[in-house]
């Protein structure tokens with residue numbers, strides 16, 4: 020058949036299909052309006068995700084499965100499911116016009132219409148019509164997501180309706196031309212496939228902290244891979260700081276950049292994708308959006324951590340590490356059973372003594388100490404208490420912010436200083452071996468009966484060479500006594516209280532602003548990130564902010580050669 024005839028015939032066919040589709044579409048839209056709510060409310064993770072989540076989600080289980088089945092049925096009624104599910108390489112399609120390959124000389128026909136600037140693959144992969152996340156394609160012209168590519172699928176309709184012809188499957192990263200249906204094999208699409216799911220070769224990952232890299236995004240903006248802004252969608256700055264800090268813990272980062280986690284739950288997969296995007300040297304834009312991971316966290320945490328409401332970074336960090344550990348198949352009882360515990364977990368000795376008061380012969384009160392009880396406990400985050408901030412300051416002292424050295428607040432763990440808790444005296448001491456990374460939480464916020472209080476005391480520290488040996492019980496079998504144990508700071512999450520309004524008076528509700536300072540090891544520089552803002556910071560002034568969560572890396576001791 021002559022080519023022009025074929026095109027004409029295809030054109031006619033398209034008009035017919037379009038008419039059928041429009042009728043269908045009215046139905047589909049009406050159908051979709053109901054499942055829309057169902058899906059959104061329990062966050063539209065796939066059926067696959069829901070099933071693997073079942074053991075973790077106790078009470079919710081029947082609802083979730085119910086909703087999944089319901090959703091499936093609704094989609095089925097809308098005529099989408101059967102197409103969608105066996106859409107992948109269906110050969111018995113009713114459309115005779117489907118092509119396996121482009122007509123000769125036409126293989127780059129639509130590639131010029133691709134618009135890289137419209138692409139944002141950071142958002143959760145949900146069809147913009149059905150809200151399903153099964154078999155989702157991104158339109159490479161307008162960037163929107165559509166389900167399926169078979170006839171009657173949403174991507175197919177979009178191609179007919181709007182005339183956008185090139186689509187990428189978000190799972191397989193194969194690119195197709197619709198409505199024709201053939202796969203495009205072109206080297207010119209490799210950059211797009213890389214942005215969807217960036218994987219760096221091992222040698223490159225291992226060099227990230229050694230060789231400084233500079234890159235440029237599509238708009239020609241310069242950025243340093245690994246030190247990019249993160250979108251604050253509404254109130255997720257607390258979340259951003261934690262993810263940024265963890266993405267700079269070298270062994271954890273390398274694990275998530277190199278391991279293929281397709282058999283693991285979405286939480287681990289989506290964290291891996293985000294870490295790889297933060298370090299992407301060929302990104303289209305010089306910032307990332309945490310939307311996909313946030314959606315999964317929101318669902319898994321039963322909305323304890325969402326993008327709409329600020330939460331406490333340390334609460335989130337603790338929740339996230341435990342859930343990430345579980346996602347990787349880590350054991351609840353066996354220590355060191357995932358990369359998370361291998362990197363952060365240590366142990367400490369807790370000695371507790373009951374304090375009892377008893378009248379002696381002379382009727383005076385005498386305090387007696389009961390026997391000491393010793394317990395060994397594991398930790399991932401160490402909490403540091405601040406000395407009480409002075410309540411009243413005179414006029415002159417108003418601007419003096421109390422300071423305390425880090426070594427002083429760490430003395431909580433030296434086994435000598437005791438804490439009094441109700442009628443119990445407690446002593447803590449860290450045990451060898453200390454973890455490769457220490458997470459320290461400076462406890463600034465407390466709640467009494469009436470108000471949440473904040474302690475603004477500044478903790479002072481050098482960013483290098485923190486000696487942890489005074490807080491560890493000597494154990495010559497593991498570590499030579501008297502030798503220092505050096506740690507260097509790699510990330511520091513800080514808090515700032517900002518007045519909510521220009522003219523607000525003192526004591527009026529303050530807004531919390533979370534930032535993170537990150538060490539750029541390749542440049543030996545510090546970088547401060549607040550959501551989308553990335554700027555250089557000075558190592559000398561890092562401690563002047565209200566440190567909240569610190570990440571310290573144990574320095575590797577070079578083995579002496581004999």
Ligand SMILES: [Zn+2]
Nearest residue numbers: 158160161183
């Ligand atoms: Zn489009």
